[in-house]
Amino acid sequence: xxxxxxxxxxxxxxxxxxxxxxxxxxxxxxxxxxxxxxxxxxxxxxxxxxxxxxxxxxxxxxxxxxxxxxxxxxxxxxxxxxxxxxxxxxxxxxxxxxxxxxxxxxxxxxxxxxxxxxxxxxxxxxxxxxxxxxxxxxxxxxxxxxxxxxxxxxxxxxxxxxxxxxxxxxxxxxxxxxxxxxxxxxxxxxxxxxxxxxxxxxxxxxxxxxxxxxxxxxxxxxxxxxxxxxxxxxxxxxxxxxxxxxxxxxxxxxxxxxxxxxxxxxxxxxxxxxxxxxxxxxxxx
Amino acid sequence: xxxxxxxxxxxxxxxxxxxxxxxxxxxxxxxxxxxxxxxxxxxxxxxxxxxxxxxxxxxxxxxxxxxxxxxxxxxxxxxxxxxxxxxxxxxxxxxxxxxxxxxxxxxxxxxxxxxxxxxxxxxxxxxxxxxxxxxxxxxxxxxxxxxxxxxxxxxxxxxxxxxxxxxxxxxxxxxxxxxxxxxxxxxxxxxxxxxxxxxxxxxxxxxxxxxxxxxxxxxxxxxxxxxxxxxxxxxxxxxxxxxxxxxxxxxxxxxxxxxxxxxxxxxxxxxxxxxxxxxxxxxxxxxxxxxxxxxxxxxxxxxxxxxxxxxxxx
Numbered sequence: 001x002x003x004x005x006x007x008x009x010x011x012x013x014x015x016x017x018x019x020x021x022x023x024x025x026x027x028x029x030x031x032x033x034x035x036x037x038x039x040x041x042x043x044x045x046x047x048x049x050x051x052x053x054x055x056x057x058x059x060x061x062x063x064x065x066x067x068x069x070x071x072x073x074x075x076x077x078x079x080x081x082x083x084x085x086x087x088x089x090x091x092x093x094x095x096x097x098x099x100x101x102x103x104x105x106x107x108x109x110x111x112x113x114x115x116x117x118x119x120x121x122x123x124x125x126x127x128x129x130x131x132x133x134x135x136x137x138x139x140x141x142x143x144x145x146x147x148x149x150x151x152x153x154x155x156x157x158x159x160x161x162x163x164x165x166x167x168x169x170x171x172x173x174x175x176x177x178x179x180x181x182x183x184x185x186x187x188x189x190x191x192x193x194x195x196x197x198x199x200x201x202x203x204x205x206x207x208x209x210x211x212x213x214x215x216x217x218x219x220x221x222x223x224x225x226x227x228x229x230x231x232x233x234x235x236x237x238x239x240x241x242x243x244x245x246x247x248x249x250x251x252x253x254x255x256x257x258x259x260x261x262x263x264x265x266x267x268x269x270x271x272x273x274x275x276x277x278x279x280x281x282x283x284x285x
Numbered sequence: 286x287x288x289x290x291x292x293x294x295x296x297x298x299x300x301x302x303x304x305x306x307x308x309x310x311x312x313x314x315x316x317x318x319x320x321x322x323x324x325x326x327x328x329x330x331x332x333x334x335x336x337x338x339x340x341x342x343x344x345x346x347x348x349x350x351x352x353x354x355x356x357x358x359x360x361x362x363x364x365x366x367x368x369x370x371x372x373x374x375x376x377x378x379x380x381x382x383x384x385x386x387x388x389x390x391x392x393x394x395x396x397x398x399x400x401x402x403x404x405x406x407x408x409x410x411x412x413x414x415x416x417x418x419x420x421x422x423x424x425x426x427x428x429x430x431x432x433x434x435x436x437x438x439x440x441x442x443x444x445x446x447x448x449x450x451x452x453x454x455x456x457x458x459x460x461x462x463x464x465x466x467x468x469x470x471x472x473x474x475x476x477x478x479x480x481x482x483x484x485x486x487x488x489x490x491x492x493x494x495x496x497x498x499x500x501x502x503x504x505x506x507x508x509x510x511x512x513x514x515x516x517x518x519x520x521x522x523x524x525x526x527x528x529x530x531x532x533x534x535x536x537x538x539x540x541x542x543x544x545x546x547x548x549x550x551x552x553x554x555x556x557x558x559x560x561x562x563x564x565x566x567x568x569x570x571x572x573x574x575x576x577x578x579x580x581x582x583x584x585x586x587x588x589x590x591x592x593x594x595x596x597x598x599x
Contacts, residue, residue, distance in 0.1 A: 119296070123303035126577040128536035130551075131570045134558045135308065138566055139315045211426075218428050219540050223555060238431060242544070245438050252438065256431035263426040 022272025028265025036083035045073035047080040048230040056248045065254050068237070069244055074251065077232035078258050084233050085262070088147050088226065089213035095152030097206055100159025105194055107160065108167030109186050117164075121157035129154040129216050133225045142225045150225075151216050155209050162205050166198040200277030207270035211263045218259050234259050289589070297582045304574045305357075309350050312567040318342070319563060323366050353567075362568045367560045372568050375553065380572075382452055383542070383549035386465050386472070387534050391527065393473035394480055399516075399523075401477075402484025407511055409489055417481055424478020429537045433471035433544035440467060450546040468545040472537045476530050483526045487519035494518075520591050528584030532577050 039047075044063055051071035059066045065074040107117040133150035140146050170176065170193065179189050220226045221235025229236070234255040241251035320336040321328065328336075337343045340363075341352060356362050362372040405417035441449035447467050453460040491497060492515045500514045501507075539551030546552070550569055557565035 119299050119303060122296070122300040122578070122581075123307065125532065126300065126304055126574045126581075127307075127570070128532045128539075128573070128577070130536040130539045131554065131573055134539075134554050134566060135311050135570055137558050138561065138563060139311060215428055216536075219430060219536070222428075222430050222540060223543060238428075238434065242434065245434070246442060249438060252431075252434050256428065256434070259428055259431065260423070260426040264422060267422070267425060 018272065018275050020272075021268045022275070025265050025268025025270070025272050028261055029269050032082055032262045032265060033086065035079050036086045039076075039079035039083045043073075043076035043079050045076045047072060047076040047232050049073070056244060056251075058248070059250050066248070066250050068240065068251055069248075072232075074237075074254055077237060078234070078254055081232045081234045081237060081255065082258065082262070084227055084231055085214055085217055085259075088144055088217045089151075089210050091144075091148045092151035092213045092217070093155060093206055093209045095148060096155025096209065097159050097202065099152075100156040101163045101195075101202055103156065104160040104163030104165075105167045105190050105198075107164045108171055108194070109190055114164075117160060121160050124153060125157040127154065130219060130223070130225075133220050133223075137225050142228060144227050147217055147220045147226045150220065151213050154216075155213070158209060159202070159205060162201060163198055166201045167194050170194045170197045204270055204274045204277055207266055207273055211266035211270065214259065214262050214266070218255075290586070293582055293585055297578055300578050301575065304578070305354060305571060306350070308567060308571050308574070309346075309353060312563055313346060315563055317561065317563075319366060322561065357568070357571060363564045365557075365562055365565050367557070367562045367565075372565055375565065376550065376568060376572055379548060379550045379553045381455060382465075382547055383538055383551065385461075386469055386542070386547065386549060387531075387538055389462075389465055389469035390472035390476065390534060390537075393469055394476040394530075395527070397473065397477035398480030398484055402481045402523075403488055403511060403516055405481070405485045406488035406492060406515075407507065414485070417485060421478045421482040421485075424474050424481070427475060428540075429471050429475050430540040430544050432474050433468060433541050436467045436471055437544070450544075452547050464545075464547070468541045468547060471541050471544070472534060475537070476534065479530065480523060480526055484519070484523050487522045488515050491515045491519040517591075521588060524584055524587055524591060528581050531580040535573050535577065 049072060051067070054062045054067050054071040055069055057063075057067045057071075059074075063073040063075055065078065068074055068077070103117050103121075107114040129150045132153055133146055136146040136150050167190075176189060176193060179193055184192070217226060218233070218235035218238070221233035222239045224236070224239070226233050226235055237255040238252060241248070241255070244251055318337075320333055320340055320342055324333060324336060334343075341349060344352070353362075356373075360373040360377075362376070364370065365372050365375055368375060401417045401420065405411075405414040408414060437449045440446050448464050449467075450464075452464050455461050488511070492511070496518075497510050497514050500510045505514070535551075538549060539555060541547075542549040542551040543555055550573065554566060554569040554573075557563075557569065
C-alpha cells in the first residue's frame with residue numbers, strides 16, 4: 001500500500017461533521033453558485049469595462065468594492081470570476097471523477113488490472129497540477145483547457161483510490177455473490193450494484209475536490225496559466241493587485257476572501273454530506 | 286524487511302519510468318524545433334541540420350529518451366536555450382533555494398501543527414480544540430500565494446521586519462534565511478492546517494486506546510500520557526500526510542517563489558514556459574516529480590521505523 005492509500009479522505013475533512021457543517025457549507029456554496037449564475041445576467045457594471053479616470057478607487061467610493069488599475073469594477077469582476085472559477089473547477093473535477101471512478105471500479109472488479117492502475121495513479125499523483133499545467137501550457141498555450149486538464153488529471157488518482165477501496169468492500173458482500181449466482185456478469189454487477197452503492201462516497205469526494213480545484217485554478221490563473229484576459233479570474237485579480245499593494249490594498253483582499261469563502265463552503269458541505277452519505281463516517285459518528 | 290524494501294524500490298522504479306515516459310512524450314509533441322528556435326528564421330537548412338545533429342535531435346525518439354534518462358542520472362541534462370548554460374547546473378543552483386524553502390516550510394508547519402493538534406486533542410470539545418478546528422478550517426481554505434501577498438503587505442511593507450522578496454544568496458546565510466522566512470510561512474500555514482487536523486484526530490484516537498488508559502491508571506499524568514504514550518503512537522498518519530503534502534508543497538513553491546521573486550525551481554519552470562525553453566521545463570518537471578516519489582518512498586520506509594507493528598508485518 002502506498003502513502004496515498006493510507007490516508008483516507010476523512011483526514012481532509014471536518015472533525016465534527018453534521019448539521020452545522022452542512023448548513024454553513026450549503027449556504028456558502030449556494031451563495032457562490034447563485035452569484036456565479038447571477039453574473040451571467042446581471043453585474044453592477046460590465047466587468048470588462050475600463051474607466052481609467054476612475055482607476056484604483058476604494059470600496060464604496062466607486063462601486064461596492066472599488067475599482068482596479070484599469071478602472072474596472074471589482075465587485076463585477078469578482079462575480080464573473082466566481083462563474084469562471086466554478087466552471088473550470090466543475091469541468092476539472094468532472095474529468096477526474098469520471099475517469100478516476102471508471103478506473104477505480106475496474107481495478108476493484110479485476111485484480112489483474114489493479115497493480116497496473118495503482119502504479120499509474122502513483123505516477124499521475126507525483127505531478128502537481130501546476131507542473132502539468134506548465135507542460136500543457138507549452139503544448140496548448142495557457143487557457144481554460146490547460147487548467148481543466150492539468151487539475152483533472154491530478155484528480156484521477158484521488159477518485160480512483162476512493163472508488164477502488166469502496167468498490168472492493170461492496171464486492172465482498174453476500175448480495176454480490178447472489179448476483180453472481182444469478183448469472184450476472186462483472187460489468188452488470190458493477191453497474192447495478194457497485195456504482196449505486198458507492199455513489200454517496202463519490203458525491204462527497206466531488207464536493208471536496210471542487211474546493212481543491214478552485215484553489216488550484218486560482219493558483220494557475222495567478223501564474224497566467226488559466227483563462228486568458230479579459231475574462232476576470234480571482235487568481236489573476238490577485239496577480240494584478242501585487243503592483244498596487246500600497247495604493248490599493250483592497251484589490252488584494254477581495255479576491256482572496258472570495259477564494260477562501262468558496263473553498264471553506266465546499267469543504268464544509270463535503271463534510272456535512274460525508275456524515276450523511278459516507279457509510280464509514282455514518283458508523284463513526 | 287528486505288523483501289519489503291525491494292518491493293518498494295521496484296515500485297519506485299516503475300513510477301519513475303512511467304513519469305519519465307509521460308514527460309518525454311508530452312514535450313515531444315510540443316510544436317517547434319529547439320534548433321530552429323535557437324537559430325531563428327534566417328538559418329540555412331545546412332546550419333539547421335548541423336545544429337540538430339550536434340544537439341542529438343536527429344536521433345530516433347527512443348534513443349533520445351534513453352540518452353535523456355542517462356543524462357538525468359549523470360546530471361548532464363543538456364543546455365538551456367535561453368540561459369546558454371547547462372541545465373544540470375541551473376537546476377542545482379535553483380534547488381539551493383527551493384529545497385531549503387520547502388524544508389523550512391515543513392519545519393514551520395510541523396512546529397505549528399503538532400502543539401496545536403495535541404493541545405486540541407488533550408481536551409476534545411474544549412476551547413483549544415475549538416480554536417484549532419477553526420484554524421484548520423480557515424487555513425485549508427486560504428491560498429498560499431494570497432497569504433504570501435498579505436505577509437508582504439503587513440510584515441514586509443507595513444512593519445518592515447523582513448524583506449518583501451528577492452534572495453541574496455547563501456554566501457550571506459543570515460540574510461538568506463531572512464529572505465526565506467516569509468515565503469516559507471506562506472507555504473507552511475495551509476500545510477499546518479491540514480496537519481493540525483490529522484494530528485488532532487490521530488491523537489484523540491490513540492488516547493482512547495487501552496495502553497494509554499493503563500498508563501493513566503498506573504499514575505501517569507495527562508501530559509505524560511499524551512506526550513510520552515499517545516503522541517509517538519499517533520505519528521503514522523501525521524507522517525503519511527507530510528509525505529502526501531510534498532506534492533502540494535512543490536506546487537505551492539512555484540506560486541510562492543513567484544510572489545516573492547525567489548530564484549528557485551518553481552520560478553525557473555515558470556520563466557522557462559514564458560521563454561519556451563522546453564529542455565528546462567522537461568528537466569525541472571522530472572526533477573520535481575522525482576522529489577515527490579523519493580519523499581513518498583522515504584515516508585513508506587519511515588513507517589517501519591516509527592511504527593513497530595508495521596515493521597513486524599513487513
